[in-house]
Amino acid sequence: MLDINEALQAIVDGSYGLCKVCKAPIPKExxxxLPTAVTCTEHSKEQTVSQNRPIEEDLLSPPAGQFENEESAAYDGEDAYQDVERYGNSETPSDMEFPPLTYDDVYTQSEDEDYVEDYEGFAAADIEGKASKVYPTKAHEAYEEALDEEGVMTVFGDLKPYEEEPYTQENH
Structure with a gap:
């Protein structure tokens, strides 16, 4: 109530909209x-922002799909939802913009569970983990084409010249 009275007095005095400390115009925003503001933000009484968060936030977890490590192959909340969803949900084909032909197509499609990395479907390693062979498959061709389109030799960027040498066709 004091703030309102102070702002009303500033209107009467003709000083409303000017900071009572530095006399600078208070921004319209x-x-x-805060129509009762009589000071600019620099001179406002409340300068500290509390870093204390409500205790409830410690118990809340992010909704499905908003996890720190979205690319993880580990069983997560999204996988759990997909497992439960197979037993049914409230959606029907008529709820969809493009209705599927069967109820099985209504459910969220899971990601490929076969391999963590794309190349694992065609690259082989021996018992000690040493690369031993690459099997020519359609997946391998698609992987190579994607790399060629980007003009890189790996999915995580281009190789440094000293790493590139064993893979190039040029003979020195």
Whole structure:
């Protein structure tokens, strides 16, 4: 109530919209958000922002699909939802913009569970983990084409010249 009376007095005095400390104009946005403001943000009484968060936030977890490590192959909340969803949900084909032909197509499609990395479907290693062979498959061709389109030799960027040498066709 004191803030309202102070702002009303500033209107009567003709000083409303001017900071009572530095006499600078108070931004219109601040007055729209806080009509009782008689100081600019620099001279406002409340300068500290509390870093204390409500205790409830410690118990809340992010909704499905908003996890720190989205590319993880580990069983996560999204996988759990997909497992439960197979037993049914409230959606029917008529709820969809492009209705599927069967109820099985209504459910969220899971990602490929076969391999963590794309290349694992065609690259082989021996018992000690040493690369031993690459099997020519359609997946391998698609992988190579994708790399060629990007003009790189790996999915994580281009190789440094000293790493590239064993893979190039040029003989020195």
């Amino acid at each position: 601040r007055l729209e958000a």
